[in-house]
Amino acid sequence: MGISKTAYFSDRQNKIANIAKALGHPARIAIMEHLIKVDACICGDLVDELPLAQPTISQHLKELKQANLIKGNIEGSSVCYCIHKDTLVFLKEFLNQFNGDPKQNIFSCSKS
Amino acid sequence: MGISKTAYFSDRQNKIANIAKALGHPARIAIMEHLIKVDACICGDLVDELPLAQPTISQHLKELKQANLIKGNIEGSSVCYCIHKDTLVFLKEFLNQFNGDPKQNIFSCSKS
DNA sequence: TTATGTTATCGTAATATTGCAATATAACAA
DNA sequence: TTGTTATATTGCAATATTACGATAACATAA
Numbered sequence: 429m430g431i432s433k434t435a436y437f438s439d440r441q442n443k444i445a446n447i448a449k450a451l452g453h454p455a456r457i458a459i460m461e462h463l464i465k466v467d468a469c470i471c472g473d474l475v476d477e478l479p480l481a482q483p484t485i486s487q488h489l490k491e492l493k494q495a496n497l498i499k500g501n502i503e504g505s506s507v508c509y510c511i512h513k514d515t516l517v518f519l520k521e522f523l524n525q526f527n528g529d530p531k532q533n534i535f536s537c538s539k540s
Numbered sequence: 541m542g543i544s545k546t547a548y549f550s551d552r553q554n555k556i557a558n559i560a561k562a563l564g565h566p567a568r569i570a571i572m573e574h575l576i577k578v579d580a581c582i583c584g585d586l587v588d589e590l591p592l593a594q595p596t597i598s599q600h601l602k603e604l605k606q607a608n609l610i611k612g613n614i615e616g617s618s619v620c621y622c623i624h625k626d627t628l629v630f631l632k633e634f635l636n637q638f639n640g641d642p643k644q645n646i647f648s649c650s651k652s
Numbered sequence: 653t654t655a656t657g658t659t660a661t662c663g664t665a666a667t668a669t670t671g672c673a674a675t676a677t678a679a680c681a682a
Numbered sequence: 683t684t685g686t687t688a689t690a691t692t693g694c695a696a697t698a699t700t701a702c703g704a705t706a707a708c709a710t711a712a
Contacts, residue, residue, distance in 0.1 A: 436591040437566035445566040452561030454549035468649040479548040484671050505679040510649025516638045526628045537580040537622025596701050617658050617709040
């Protein structure tokens with residue numbers, strides 16, 4: 429990515445960007461959607477479900493975990509993953525900023 | 541980013557990932573937040589506002605425009621940018637999938 | 653015309669991401 | 683112990699992103 433000037437932005441802006449970045453890959457969207465469908469599953473289930481190799485899935489899970497989008501519970505020799513809703517709520521709150529007057533600012537913009 | 545197997549995922553999953561990826565940088569979050577604060581502004585305003593050079597801002601705006609997160613209106617020699625709410629609504633609808641029973645799946649997960 | 657203001661594009665260096673084979677690690681069974 | 687199963691880590695090639703100086707493209711003014 430080249431140098432990213434994260435230090436120049438607020439913690440909140442960096443946190444939101446980090447969550448969005450973690451969601452910025454179709455495999456990770458597919459993982460999130462599979463997790464919500466089955467409630468919780470292990471890495472191996474995702475390897476069967478998605479057209480990617482096990483190390484790749486594991487790496488994507490790590491990415492999602494780093495952003496707090498999922499949690500992993502160790503269950504014997506496997507790890508059970510599920511969604512961490514708090515983070516999704518946080519992201520939704522960011523999006524709610526953009527709910528202004530619906531009559532305004534929809535199909536045009538000017539600096540007037 | 542290396543080869544991204546986008547072809548293996550649905551159009552919808554790719555679209556969501558693309559929007560999220562566009563939001564996956566603090567400068568672009570800052571741009572979106574500035575745009576909502578002032579309703580609409582030109583590139584030069586953002587150059588004054590953010591600690592990045594003009595070509596960098598322009599590139600970030602292109603990224604946001606490509607994901608349909610903003611629109612640009614040419615006004616004389618400048619371009620007026622504003623938020624494209626439809627895309628944010630689309631992203632919010634994706635997040636709404638994750639609003640299951642609040643008593644379930646909050647602080648634990650198991651494959652039981 | 654020339655000059656100025658505004659934005660986009662090009663080129664490039666530094667760095668990050670993606671994907672996977674190979675391998676390591678860990679839990680458990682036999 | 684050995685073997686099996688499940689997941690994580692390492693190492694690497696291919697590719698993408700980030701940032702910015704230089705410059706191009708454009709509208710407008712003088």
